[in-house]
Amino acid sequence: MSAVVAEHDDHHADEHHDHGPAKGLLRWIITTNHKDIGTLYLLFALAMFFVGGAMAMVIRAELFEPGLQFVDPAFFNSMTTMHALVMVFGAVMPAFVGLANWQIPMMIGAPDMALPRMNNMSFWLLVAGVLLLASTLLMETGAPNAGWTFYPPLVLQPITVGKALPFAVFAVHLLGISSIMGAINIIATIFNMRAPSMKMMDMPLFVWTWLITAFLLIAVMPVFAGAVTMLLTDKFFHTSFFNAAGGGDPVLYQHIFWFFGHPEVYIMILPTFGVASTIIPVFARKPLFGYSSMVWATGSIAFFSFIVWAHHMFTVGMPMAGELYFMYATMIIAVPTGVKVFNWTATMWKGAMTFETPMLFSIAFVVLFTMGGLTGLMMALAPLDFQYHDTYFIVAHFHYTLVPASIFILMAAGYFWLPKWTGNMYNEKIGQLHFWLSAISVNILFFPQHFLGLAGMPRRIPDYAIQFADWNMVSSIGGFIFGLSQLLFLYIVIDTIRGGTGEKVTAEVWEGSSNHSLEWTLPSPVPYHTWTTPPAVVPTEHVLDSH
């Protein structure tokens, strides 16, 4: 991509008083350019997506049949733990930070992020954190294997902890610092760097959702850092935060963890909503339906995320009042979420729709995310949750909200913006093939897990009772197809960067897109430096209803 961007910059040298990107590898290490850093984040996330995906393949291979086939149980547990950590902190979150880096300055008419040096540092801290975490895989005692939630007392027991715990804890610290710095940067950029003509309620929804997500990150990542620090001192410095013998309480950990953990799941889904709200109007050729209600829905989902955490722990023996409160509070979240699904549907209603790959992924997101949301509503009901808790039903639920939601939307974003970033068109045929393979196999992969969970199969087990065999095999087959299909995406990304179909795209790329958002008024590929003078007018088609 560097060559393309650099070349383009020469063409427009007269438009910019600044220089282009530095030559050589060092450019990528010391860069403070938001587009470079965005690229680094996105490529790193893509790499981690395949690392985490490979771990998922190990899990599905082991579960293909009952009995122990390929890996020993401790390693299996390491795989479930590491798969989650790598996907959450290495793939999904960094991918959205990468999108934020690329898109937010271009969408709000800013020349760069507010704090470019800190931006570079957040990326490299992310790499350091993930490497620290990955290093535990090479340890004699194995990687962490008590689940990504690190519940004590299990996580503190010698047999599960090995030497990996302190490494995992410090990895969490680094990842936390990295995402907090990223969040601070995003907030500062959005508040201080907008084009003077852009009011808050003119901002594209992607910018809005990221602004709210950034506040969530600042509020909860430190709490998680605190929780794992308490684990560390309990283990090595004789504190008793979670040790019953010393007057502590392991349930307290779950409260602190989920005070972080619930907003965390919205950290992964709110930017997803933002991207979907950006893509759907372009291909429906209509303004987004209910712009201001989308903003308020995002805000209220973020607010509610702080007061529902204990629905993850209905079975710990909470008092009845607590069960009822967390049950009703959780169900309230379905209201703003429903507003969003309604708005996306209404945006498509009677639109002149076309079905290019980004739109296909976005429509699949609306449908499949709604299914994941509905199973979430089922589990919000405390009495029912006693059956679903820690079974494959919850596994199916959160994978529906993450894979055909966050991951699909990240794919959609790739197809949507890659032509803009590189100036090359991706291969639509392969894109569509990738979509259909993914959309079908993701359901073969995760839908049977609902049945398994309802029938009582627990999560995080390498072996299972014989009656679960058939659906596990179906699920594994779906998993292998899904995993292999993603190689098509890798191919497309590389191919598009290297020239794609050879068709040079226009500035708009997608018909009428420049009515929706500022980045489409820039030339394709986007020059290395953009908006050195802020745009005088901002497109407002997306906010028609609020004016």
Next chain:
Amino acid sequence: MSEEDVSKKNTKLARILLLVAVGMFGFGYALVPIYDVLCEWKWIERDRPDDIKKAPEVAYKVDMSREITIEFMTTLNESTPMEFRSEKKQLKVHPGEYHTVNYYAENKTDKVMIARAIASFSPAVISSFFEKIQCFCFDEQTFKPREAKTMPMRFVINPELPEQYKTITLSYTFFDNTEKSVKK
């Protein structure tokens, strides 16, 4: 707005947000005392080690009309090197009646061991009706090498116990606290 102004504004905002992040780190720790305070609230029906305090021996009117079954469970935390059991597995009592149950614990090592027994009730709401007059669980227990002890636990069930509770499970878990107690 000049570039310098923007840069000043950015730095200022970043500082404020950084302070918020540091504050939230502190909030994570503040949740520990907040949790303890909230759990003291009457409507939070749960048992906590601190609740299990020595109760005065009061002469209750024995409620002969009903009988409560108490099950005694003993557990060792992780691989605590002890033997630990109760003399009885089950006991039927009338509310208001005083009983003593003996527990037997033995240090299986050649070293001094400091251990702590933590109680847990099922259902949890019972803990405030289960009054202990004498219990090995009030304090840490020190065991000499290979020492065996028989430890009585004297208790009464408060007759105000709501009617619907017919079976109570009382579980004790011994934690090896030697390392922690020595460090203190």
